[in-house]
Amino acid sequence: MWKLILAFLCTATLAAADPAFWKHEWPQTDFGKRAIDGWAEIVSGGPGKDGILALSDPEFVPASRKRGLEDKEPVITVQQGSGPARAYPLRYLMWHEIANDRVGGIPVAVTYCPLCNSAIVFDRRVAGDVLSFGVTGKLRKSDMVMYDHQTQSWWQQAEGRAIVGRMTGTRLEVLPSWMESWARFRADNPDGMVMAEPPFNRQYGTNPYRRYDSAARPFLYSGDPPPHGIPPLARVVRVGTRAWPLTRLAEAGRLQEAGLTFTWEAGLASALDTARIGAGRDIGQIRVTDARGRDVAHDLLFAFAFHAFWPDGTWMLGR
Template identity: 60%
Template sequence: MKRGMVLAVGAVLTAASLAVAAAAEGRPPAFWTSEWPDTDFTVSSVGSWVEIISGGPPKDGIPSIEDPVFRPVSEETELAPREPVITLEIEGETPRAYPIRYLTWHEIVNDEVGGIPVAVTFCPLCNSGITFDRRTEAGMLEFGVSGKLRHSDMIMYDRQTESWWQQAVGEAIVGDLTGMRLDTLPSWMESWALFAERNPEGLVMARPTGFARDYGANPYVRYDSADRPFLYNGEMPPHGIGPLERVVRVGDRAWPMARLAEEGRIEEAGVVLSWQAGQASALDTREITEGRDVGNVRVRDAAGADLPHDVMFAFAYHAFWPDGAWMLGD
């Protein structure tokens, strides 16, 4: 169990009990409405309020990063070769790497690349790393961490309307913007060594300043080898797939990582997936640099263009895509 999980369990269970009582009456807990006075709880796509619980930290207790600072690849000295980063390569712009050692503690980076406002997000409990375009029909949004979870996945909020957004699907689920979806940009998780080798003139997000965080440490030690996900009570995935096994999600399809690692390359459903060893799990050992090898994944179309995708835990895929297609091969 992660460091700090035990301390948070009592508060989480108390909050969950209050949420259950309120949900039985078809209303959100009263303390939510006092904590979130600008959120319209009369509008929601959530089936039952009991699906949403506190993850422990309060609103902005996990602080998102605004206006991140970058340094040239050649000047980076803190990252180890196998450390994971989220890579964002927008045509015509200098490629950028967002180290998971920072996203683990901040979960959202609000940035702008080539005039495109983006939100680079990482939910450790689902291993979900997705980059969104922050431009919407409601205008440009800035995102923070609500401290709430649904199916163990981070609920983001926008600071313009304080609507709540499900990170795994990029959709507003509570508030004025309920039903609105964010466009997903192609980005992927890979080792620092692969990014730096391909992009020697690239940029990497520098260590955030002003925060007392143990950057480089994993607060979820051995999480991705646990028997069950933390704070999750939903159905387990089918086909004998472990809940904390990684899958590569493209749209509503999921390829088990074990299959991809064994085959190395898969061409199916108009998608080309490739696997290469050399990336440390950020959710294994206490020091991220020492995590076991989970490999690097690229997802492209038949023409070689990178596709939006996510490498997430199987339980989260099943929770949000219960009718999705499991690409199990022969």
């Protein structure tokens, strides 16, 4: 199905990459400020502003009472403070991409870009203000461009950095989170909470990008491929400006390197493989901790996206 989406959306990108064209939809955005080389870097992904509807203050239910999720389905887990851990199923974020929420009293934005497989949780506080985020419908280097409702500035999801508008140059703080299976979350968090199904007409539990992570090239990406012969859609674990191939971590099972400990175990389905998310091939799940055993902020994204946004980053290949 994603190939049909690709054909349709490629047509949509013919619209001029020009603030004069966008101004009618974004009258409050300050296009005089930007942190990109040229407007041609930003293309339409098909939907317009809020065409992919971000969630705000989603409902939660106890994990022990949740039904309908398959054991291997991926969730994004967030644990802040002494409160219960929260799980955000990708079956919902696949269709909404952003959830504005509060965890342990901290305002957070839980984000997922399917085209880059980038799942990052941000602190929504900036200089004393609390922002909330939506989806522009635009892409840059195949990654979601978010916007904040307060200033209508545009933000690069993979970097957590404002790239257009009044907030240009500002960065959001990244909070520790990790992607794991629903079964693992339940086992580790018997008192945990899980996001309830949103009240919208979506095909939750299905993957509209069938076989996307087996494709030869990413959608709407014209940059250089990753070095070292790494396939563009191979998954890597990014910590800062370093990337560890997931295949290396899977082979090791447990790896200590650069002051970090990586633990891999089987049991997590790829959300971008089969039509049903829970039936995707097993890619395994990762936890990253520091020398004191504390969870470390990281991202499990595609290799092309790491190379696109961190071209001078370090590839941790173990050789």
